[in-house]
Amino acid sequence: MIYTLCFILFVIGLYGVVCKKNIVKIILGFLIMEYSINLFLILLGWRKQGFVPVVENLAGVENLVAQSVDPLPQAMVLISIILGLGILSLMVSIAIRLYQRYGTFDITEMNKLKN
Amino acid sequence: MIEALISMLLVFMIIAATIALEMTDLLSAVISIGAVGIVVSICFLLVGAPDIASTQLVVEVLTIVILIRATIRHDLVTIDGDREFFGLTVTIALLLVFFIFGLKAFWNLPEFGVPAISEFPDAASNHYLLKGFEETGSRNILAAIIFDYRGVDTFAQLCALFAGIWGAFAIMRVQSKKKKKKEDLYHDKK
């Protein structure tokens, strides 16, 4: 159920990337896809009544294996979020350059060799 | 309890994402994206990932600032409407087919609330949880994984981030001398 809702969010982002004409809308579609994938990976590792993977005392290490959430997807997603910000700024800079070249954000008018 | 809460938050995110994509005003669209990102941060907090929640919150603020400062101007002509009708219909039909066949992949997943590490005792995560504190001395298992067990992975991703930052810098450079002369002329006029 919850995984299906995540997938619906992904498909909405894909719709924005494929069908929209405005470049800023396409960037927003990329952002939505990124959010849904990050959230899906974190939700995969959740355990019922699980707690944060931080050791509290020496006796709690054995307890951690039985009750902690999965730390591996969290470690991957933590860097992926930062990388997403770098990719966003790259896309924004390309969009600004295209605006300077063609004077519009509309991608259907960018196929002509203007100027 | 948490399942119902996360489902409600996901429905809210779907509504906000649809509004963000369908709004003709760009400023409203960017603010709706901010709503989506902050609800993602709340979801991270609910499922036991507070460090990712804080990172996501700060990154979201930076995202909105960059999008507003860099792409939104007053003299912008609003572009509404999608592409032509036939192409749009075919694309939406293909997306529906993709959705229906993609749902098949979700049948094999474990149930929500039962991660794969509880079914496989010799998974990598179990080793990290059990031995991570002894071997690295770090209380936070995430830091142990990022910088010790999977350090090469972190290194590769930071290389990609380096390429992204300097690529954006190279794209935004004002390089040619002819343009620079006109820029001076513009400032003199001003």
Place this chain on the structure above:
Amino acid sequence: MIKNEKKQGMSLIVKNTVRSVNGLIFLFGIYLTLYGHTTPASGFSGGIVFACVFILMTLTFGKGTVLRMLGKTTAYILNCTAALLFLLIAALGIAFSGFFFDNFLEKMYPTISFKFFSAGVIPFYNIVISLYIGAGFFMLFIILSVRRVVDVEGKRLLVSTEFFDTMEGESG
């Protein structure tokens, strides 16, 4: 070049609030970075908090005030130096115990404790990464938001604006 520096930026209330809050946010970034190995925090979020402090000051006081504190060239040098230091710490593992990304300090001085000084080289990685990310994203913000497209004689040019005008008073 910049004549009326006091007039640019936001209003007086915002300036005074930011002036008093700024140090606390910076302190929070330092806390997130230094305690990355004992509490749920990391150098990644600490670095972005550092970048956010400078971005907040840029939006409030204008471009000139911030670029005098942390110049663009300084940010570039800081970014590249931090990336090289990250590689250097990783390569020291080869010199001391033979593996890339090896936690050699922990192997030489094993510390199973809950103190601040523990976990070998992981705090150093956190500090280096916070510098890298803070300098990099501050640089990106300056590049992306200071230059903008203007119409000059019927042609669009990408120029860097002299005055970092306020959000409501901006005009193309």
